[in-house]
Amino acid sequence: MANTEQVIIAGFGGQGVMLIGQILSYAATNKGVNTVWIPSYGPETRGGTANCSVSISDEMINSPIVTSPDSVIAMNLPSLQKFEPKLKKDGILLVNTSAIKDYNYREDIKVIKIDANKEALSLGNLKVANMIMLGAYIQASGVFEKDNITEIFTKIFTDSKAKLIDVNIKALETGMKLAT
Amino acid sequence: MANTEQVIIAGFGGQGVMLIGQILSYAATNKGVNTVWIPSYGPETRGGTANCSVSISDEMINSPIVTSPDSVIAMNLPSLQKFEPKLKKDGILLVNTSAIKDYNYREDIKVIKIDANKEALSLGNLKVANMIMLGAYIQASGVFEKDNITEIFTKIFTDSKAKLIDVNIKALETGMKLAT
Amino acid sequence: MAKGRIIIDQDKCKGCDLCVHQCPVHILELDTSTTNQKGYTPLMVNDPEKCIACAFCAMICPDSVITVERFVKE
Amino acid sequence: MAKGRIIIDQDKCKGCDLCVHQCPVHILELDTSTTNQKGYTPLMVNDPEKCIACAFCAMICPDSVITVERFVKE
Amino acid sequence: MKTQTVYKPTDGLVKRDLSYCPGCTHGVIHKLVGEVLEEKGLLDTGVGVASVGCSVMSYEFFNCDMQQAAHGRAPAVATGIKRVRPESTVFTYQGDGDLASIGMAEIVHAAHRGENITVIFVNNAIYGMTGGQMAPTTLIDQKTSTSPRGRKQKDAGLPLRMSELLATVPGATYLERVSVHDPKHIRKAKKALEKAFEVQTQKQGFSMIEFVSTCPVNWGMTPQDSLEWAVDNLIPYYPLGVYKDATKGDDNG
Amino acid sequence: MKTQTVYKPTDGLVKRDLSYCPGCTHGVIHKLVGEVLEEKGLLDTGVGVASVGCSVMSYEFFNCDMQQAAHGRAPAVATGIKRVRPESTVFTYQGDGDLASIGMAEIVHAAHRGENITVIFVNNAIYGMTGGQMAPTTLIDQKTSTSPRGRKQKDAGLPLRMSELLATVPGATYLERVSVHDPKHIRKAKKALEKAFEVQTQKQGFSMIEFVSTCPVNWGMTPQDSLEWAVDNLIPYYPLGVYKDATKGDDNG
Amino acid sequence: MAKVLMKGNEAMALAAIKGGCDAFFGYPITPQNEIPEYLSYHMEENNRIFVQAESEVAAINMVYGAAGSGARVLTSSSSPGIALKQEGISYIVGSELPCVIINVMRGGPGLGGIQPSQGDYNQITRGGGNGDYHLIAFAPETLQETVDVVKESFDLADYYRNPVMIAVDGLIGQMMEPVDMDKEIPQKDLPAKTWAATGESGKRGSRNKIVSLHLDPYDLEKHNLKLKEKYDKMVENEQRYEMISIEDAEVVIVAYGSMARIARSAVKALREEGVKVGIIRPITIWPFPEKAFENLPESVHTLLTLEMSLGQMHQDVKIVNQGRYNLAFYGRAGGVVPETDEIIEQVRKYVGGNK
Amino acid sequence: MAKVLMKGNEAMALAAIKGGCDAFFGYPITPQNEIPEYLSYHMEENNRIFVQAESEVAAINMVYGAAGSGARVLTSSSSPGIALKQEGISYIVGSELPCVIINVMRGGPGLGGIQPSQGDYNQITRGGGNGDYHLIAFAPETLQETVDVVKESFDLADYYRNPVMIAVDGLIGQMMEPVDMDKEIPQKDLPAKTWAATGESGKRGSRNKIVSLHLDPYDLEKHNLKLKEKYDKMVENEQRYEMISIEDAEVVIVAYGSMARIARSAVKALREEGVKVGIIRPITIWPFPEKAFENLPESVHTLLTLEMSLGQMHQDVKIVNQGRYNLAFYGRAGGVVPETDEIIEQVRKYVGGNK
């Protein structure tokens, strides 16, 4: 993995963007490297847009604030508009094109477009759109292997939620494939 | 009058010691000189002893705290015990002997003993014992003339209390006489 | 013929579905084929002719999305 | 003969007069001829023989001044 | 064909989006308050007091002068305003956490003094704004983020009924509990609000309308299910009706 | 002749002078609490919470562990103690300013949670400690240092009745209002106190005994006139009696 | 005008009425009870508002409401009561509302005692509430000065749209002294309160909002910077102090309120002996009178802070000092008022020293 | 032990349980709600007490009660909620009771906002309540440090019989970071709480009283001086800080909490360029780590205070500085968290200067 990776994940409340970030931080913790996950919080996240940022590093993470991310996962238009400009030169932008149609992207970044909602529906569960994006992200960034993530699934989907593991793994794989 | 006069008046709550002090300060204000009246306050005055201190001066009064008074009016034993030691050398101590029988007084002060309760009763009103002490005090200290005080009576005993003016004047006069 | 009609301020709609349940003639539905500015699936009318202008939908709407008009004969 | 007696802890008395009003046989009074340690005129009994040991005085006394004893035959 | 407008958004509310979650009855209650203020011509003299809760932003919504109060203190703030501006129309808009928990002393004492103000009390049996913690009005066994195993009487007591409690306060004039779960009840609620504001304009003292309300987000239900849950669970514990009517005049029925 | 002690100072109170003014019924109430604690063997486990008011010094008087609480907050302090020391016997001793004014939220919520504590509420219709200001319980037309022309409903509302108010709180278990103006009533008051402490020892929840009390000094009357004034004026507005009894067991009648 | 003898608390109350106070909201607490008591009688007479609130918390929030609707408002309390008002004060500052708050200080911490103290200096000058904020705080020494600043405070509060506090100790509240209630005081030209939520949006044609909430942090920062501009202006314009016998002083006492009066007695006695001692007397404790320390004479080598607390203002003295003078402190706590002789003794410790 | 990923608020809650917390009393407020939420679930599990109080005022008074009867008690809140606790905190200090208070700071004044801030520094370190008092206040920067100080706080509170505050900003409360919940922390040898009013006077044979009232001012002064001895001991023993890249620094940043982490990023970047900058990071903000400033290298000419406020800790820097170094300040307010680049730019202003 890269020495330090910083990613911002953003979308509407309910699109599961916080969970993407948390899974990344869990995976980092599991690997024994440093990580910080920071959510946006408070009523402004209600109904409106929500985002979180994740830093992962071999070294101590000083400022936990991500101002120029290495990658951005944008699940809706307002998020794209807000965070695309902050992306580092040569950074990776993952866009959920189910929610974002035309957009004039920066030239100096790598844009990966995923029709995540459609793909999720084809897996029979709209809710896993976020895991499709996560799959695409780990594939494109190389930050984690698939196993690093699926391991986390088994920890967070427990009890009544255990049955969700499979479809999430499928979503992850779908995303990885789409980003290859 | 003296350039600066400081007096402490002390006794049981209900003996009217606060009023003695206030009358002195009113009289000073009326004469256009500076004065500060300080009460003891709070629950410790309830039932227990109460005292106030009065400073009167031609000049600005700096510290309003009276630590070594020129005069002390003691209406009961605890007050005498507390304030007699603080009296200045050659200071005037006025003692209500109705409440204080035997006491070993300092030698370096002037002690004036008044059987104020008895005198007050003979004027038909136990409550004026304090004005008897006040009379004695102005006589002994020379701080005020009788008129300075009676003038104040007419201001504070108004409406239903106006009828008290006479007996208070008599008490004042009695006190002055006894201190001569 | 319709007794009246409702006017929907679509971009204000939050797709809460409350109006849908109140309509006595069952002509309201959320339009799941689209999302509005805010990201919600907004209200649409299925069979406008049936509207009786009872305003139940409008009364329950928390977001003042609906205006109701009754047709009056001149 | 007295049915009992009261014991007055004079220095605790605040001379409030409440007990005086409660005594059914009217034998209590404040002793205005003296003041106690605290400066109050304390309670005294006028006619101890009349005491019926009802303890009304003691019950109402806010300052636990009074103890009441009943005489019992052996 | 000519048309006649049967229902349109009230001018009693500012023309901007409400900040409430989809299907939250805070919005319905806002509309009713706005309509009553508009129809009774009280917007011009109105001063609303927004409290702390999901309705904290209500100072942006009611189309009259507004002041935002510290958590629980809206009745004290309203007292301050009404005492120095007796000709104004002063109302507070408070949640159940705000009014029945931290603000208990202030609401009881505003009623006690008979302050001539109108209180809009939105009881959704939970702390909406802060993410669904238990309120004094949370029902027994109701799960919230601070009663994760359901509210238990042993630890947290039985839910408080504020209209009933305030009815014992001699100074209160008019108290009614209403619901907005269907058009019939919405109409009734509006009548109650009208009455409450009339009590104020006639200088008859303290009035409060308690609304049984919902919190779909923190109850974890759809808005429609929330209405039904309220009808099935809240209203039985919080019966609708007039809890006190000490109005003297009768010119409004 | 042999003697039998019919009445003696209770060991429930520390042997030192009470700080109350002559004839103040705070003293009578202290004695009763002390007697009940002693007779029921509760001194050993007792923790009293002194409030701010004339009884602020009561931590020096009750012969058990004591904690002094901030003005109005005694029920919260008692909650803290009782929750971590469930085997102790916790009571608060509060005046009407303390309990009914600044401490309104805390008393209602202690009752609401059904805290297993006993509240001794001394209602003398005035702020004694601070020199006779108006209390929420001050009667209409009663003159105090902050209602110098007599309390007026228009400015200050009608006096609050706390036992009645708390009776509407579902969590409260036992509420009774008593008086100590004569031996008969003193006996009755003691019974009430016994009952209240039994509610606690049987873990049945919140109990409060409200005492109609006097303040000779700030009422400007002799102690005896004060008792009579209380009987003629306070008791009619604050009727004596049991306001709530939700005890389950019956082993104490 | 002739002077009248008044008790400090009553004089403050009357001064408030003369300062145009429209409404008072307060809760009893010793040693300031004569303020609400006086006003409960005299506000009505003057057709103004007096409300005894259910608590200090309610009182300060009533103040917030009344101030928000444009009135001149007063509350008064004493130390623990002021602690309870901290959230409300923070709201009032945040919403830019004017009001006057009197704190008649007693000994702390906790219930403490009721005797005179200056232990609330931190509570007053550092803002015991949340967030960055300040209020002008006067700490007068005589009743005349107290009355004058109370009257002026209403203007100052309106001018800055910020609370103004009068911080006196229980001694000033309880003592009587002759005072001219009608002495001329500086007056400000004040604009109409067009911002107030008066319930006149109809007449006005637009609606007013009184708010301290700014959910967007950039908005809130802008708001904070706007407030800071006001504080900077206060620091520039409102520092008040008196320099007493400074010209040739070796030791300069820094003391305010009653403590300053006691220091005056000490200085008078010491000067008679030829001891070179002077006083810087802060009249505002916020803004702290830094200017007073700017051009002290060459002779000064020691600043001796005196407080009726264990050293709170002394921190402000340290802040201005920046290593220039030796610093010394003497204080009494818990309601003990020091005697002149104690102060004299303290000063003697430092005379004859050097920098 | 392996590290687990936890949210700041939840980590603090769990740390409290591990620190032996017997009881929690609190009231919801953003951004600290996960603390009561976590404890509402897990205290019961551990047979301990969780009570959601009716208000912050009630909560702190419940803390007072429970602490008085000998329990280890926690409360948590955020800025305006802490303001409401000031009277209660003053009581707890006055009565010499131990407890732990967490303040997850948000923007102020008033209702302000809910984004991370350090605007409560004054409120925390100056005692917003009445009277002379202090509490130990930790301002950790990482979750690990936060968890460690929360655990240790219970011991420290018991040791000094004084409240200990943990002051973090909303960022620390809301973020997730891996943390070893079982790291060893220093422990104190603590005497039994024989002073507690436990309701066991029978067993004990004597009765205990918990009181902050001292009507006699000389008693109260004695009590204050006794408290002061404890504060002096805390100042002597409990100053905590970290010195980062100080050896040859020209400019020394003074920053705590999240601000210190951002400063670390700036220093790292600047050091790579050869800019000589270091950091003094207070871990306790009371007692302020004066010792850190005692033996700075000759190279230092400027102290640059950085805060997420408009300059509150900067006053403490001024107090220790006493004219030795140039002082500079940079802060953001209202919940704005500065970026590393801003800090770099600020530092650049001062490098190459001299004293």
Ligand SMILES: Cc1ncc(C[n+]2csc(CCOP(=O)(O)OP(=O)(O)O)c2C)c(N)n1
């Ligand atoms: C002094 C203070 N304490 C706590 C909070 C946090 N807080 C904000 S809203 C709220 C509860 C709101 O619940 P409720 O009043 O029921 O309103 P709802 O959101 O449910 O409409 C709380 C505790 C605060 N802002 N200020």
Ligand SMILES: Cc1ncc(C[n+]2csc(CCOP(=O)(O)OP(=O)(O)O)c2C)c(N)n1
């Ligand atoms: C926070 C706070 N506010 C006010 C006071 C002042 N104070 C002390 S006692 C009291 C009123 C007491 O009245 P009540 O509770 O009726 O008791 P009583 O003296 O009549 O028995 C007040 C207001 C205080 N000590 N603390």
Ligand code: SF4
């Ligand atoms: S007005 Fe009535 S009938 Fe028409 S759409 Fe609305 S609810 Fe249905």
Ligand code: SF4
């Ligand atoms: S009730 Fe209003 S917001 Fe909800 S779906 Fe219908 S129109 Fe949309």
Ligand code: SF4
């Ligand atoms: S015991 Fe009864 S009879 Fe005897 S003195 Fe007392 S009240 Fe009178």
Ligand code: SF4
């Ligand atoms: S009741 Fe008690 S205190 Fe009062 S007079 Fe009788 S014995 Fe004395």
Ligand code: SF4
């Ligand atoms: S959180 Fe609940 S009460 Fe608040 S707006 Fe959303 S649904 Fe309504």
Ligand code: SF4
């Ligand atoms: S002031 Fe009143 S209540 Fe207080 S002790 Fe005296 S008489 Fe009793």
Ligand SMILES: [Mg+2]
């Ligand atoms: Mg709610």
Ligand SMILES: [Mg+2]
């Ligand atoms: Mg009372």
